[in-house]
Amino acid sequence: MKFAGSHILSISQFERAEIEHIFEVADRMAPYAHRQRITRVLDGAILGNMFFEPSTRTRISFGCAFNLLGGEVRETTGFEATSLAKGESLYDTARVLSGYSDVIVMRHPAGGSVAEFAAASRVPVINGGDGANEHPSQALLDLYTIRKELQHQGRDGIDGLHIAMIGDLRYGRTVHSLSKLLCLFSNIQLTLISPQELRMPAEIVDALRSAGHTVVESDTLEQSLAHVDIAYATRIQEERFATLDEALLYRGRYRLNKKIYTQFCQPNTVIMHPLPRDSRAEANELDNDLNDNPNLAIFRQADNGVLVRMALFALILDVVEQVDSHARDVNWYTERRFE
Numbered sequence: 011m012k013f014a015g016s017h018i019l020s021i022s023q024f025e026r027a028e029i030e031h032i033f034e035v036a037d038r039m040a041p042y043a044h045r046q047r048i049t050r051v052l053d054g055a056i057l058g059n060m061f062f063e064p065s066t067r068t069r070i071s072f073g074c075a076f077n078l079l080g081g082e083v084r085e086t087t088g089f090e091a092t093s094l095a096k097g098e099s100l101y102d103t104a105r106v107l108s109g110y111s112d113v114i115v116m117r118h119p120a121g122g123s124v125a126e127f128a129a130a131s132r133v134p135v136i137n138g139g140d141g142a143n144e145h146p147s148q149a150l151l152d153l154y155t156i157r158k159e160l161q162h163q164g165r166d167g168i169d170g171l172h173i174a175m176i177g178d179l180r181y182g183r184t185v186h187s188l189s190k191l192l193c194l195f196s197n198i199q200l201t202l203i204s205p206q207e208l209r210m211p212a213e214i215v216d217a218l219r220s221a222g223h224t225v226v227e228s229d230t231l232e233q234s235l236a237h238v239d240i241a242y243a244t245r246i247q248e249e250r251f252a253t254l255d256e257a258l259l260y261r262g263r264y265r266l267n268k269k270i271y272t273q274f275c276q277p278n279t280v281i282m283h284p285l286p287r288d289s290r291a292e293a294n295e296l297d298n299d300l301n302d303n304p305n306l307a308i309f310r311q312a313d314n315g316v317l318v319r320m321a322l323f324a325l326i327l328d329v330v331e332q333v334d335s336h337a338r339d340v341n342w343y344t345e346r347r348f349e
């Protein structure tokens with residue numbers, strides 16, 4: 011695909027070489043994301059950050075990524091703050107907002123809505139999560155994190171990995187996009203751990219198998235974690251169920267904690283979670299007692315989101331080769347707080 015001017019709506023639009031290219035560009039963003047250097051390459055550009063569902067990481071890290079490239083961010087959160095609450099269509103909203111912005115990131119509760127918005131937009135649109143459908147930038151940062159964590163362990167490559175995905179695989183858009191992304195690689199073993207009713211959609215399992223991967227579905231956590239390189243936990247997506255009572259049937263069903271990790275995982279199994287983890291006592295799918303485990307990658311994963319999102323903006327706005335020539339050292343004292 012041609013990056014310049016393109017929408018990023020689904021992981022399915024990428025080929026493997028393009029993923030590698032995004033990761034190379036993300037690596038080059040490290041001095042800026044880590045506050046050693048400042049670049050003003052997007053000076054004058056405006057990001058329209060439109061979030062119609064709750065978000066902490068995705069919204070702030072897209073905004074920071076744009077700021078770190080020198081651009082400005084205009085943001086709106088929640089339907090009630092926009093004219094969508096007055097009955098305005100996505101088409102009209104897109105026509106209008108794309109006059110105000112150079113690129114738009116949008117999150118919306120309905121699957122397909124961001125693509126509908128993009129079709130009417132005059133500028134590139136990035137899908138920041140559309141309902142239970144997809145979350146492509148999250149999948150990119152997840153895979154980027156997997157690659158980095160393995161490099162840190164002296165291992166190379168994604169091919170041949172064993173990955174466990176745990177929790178709400180039916181409604182979790184991050185695991186949908188990550189699975190689609192893994193289809194571009196070879197010989198992956200996937201263990202999909204979920205309640206029967208919350209299994210990964212059949213078409214995604216079929217796609218994984220068609221890509222030559224081995225997929226095992228299970229509804230028990232402990233034994234399924236043996237031999238996995240990556241344990242990727244997820245939150246029950248309570249907001250996607252018809253009723254809260256239905257969602258509550260699954261709250262707290264799987265709890266990855268120190269005891270289970272120590273007993274069943276390998277000593278170097280990397281622990282991931284797209285976050286937010288549901289830390290209420292009744293849920294607690296990823297326990298705080300793992301916070302000191304060096305293999306807990308969740309906060310490095312969140313940090314990596316900035317690098318990957320900077321890379322996406324630089325590619326879409328076609329400034330990758332200009333980033334370094336618009337740069338200087340930072341003025342202020344910066345602690346080395348990035349790993």
Ligand code: NCD
Pocket residue numbers: 067068139145148183184244245247284285286
């Ligand atoms: C996820 C999402 O919004 O899909 N969060 C995120 O973007 N990192 C996962 C979730 O909400 O459970």
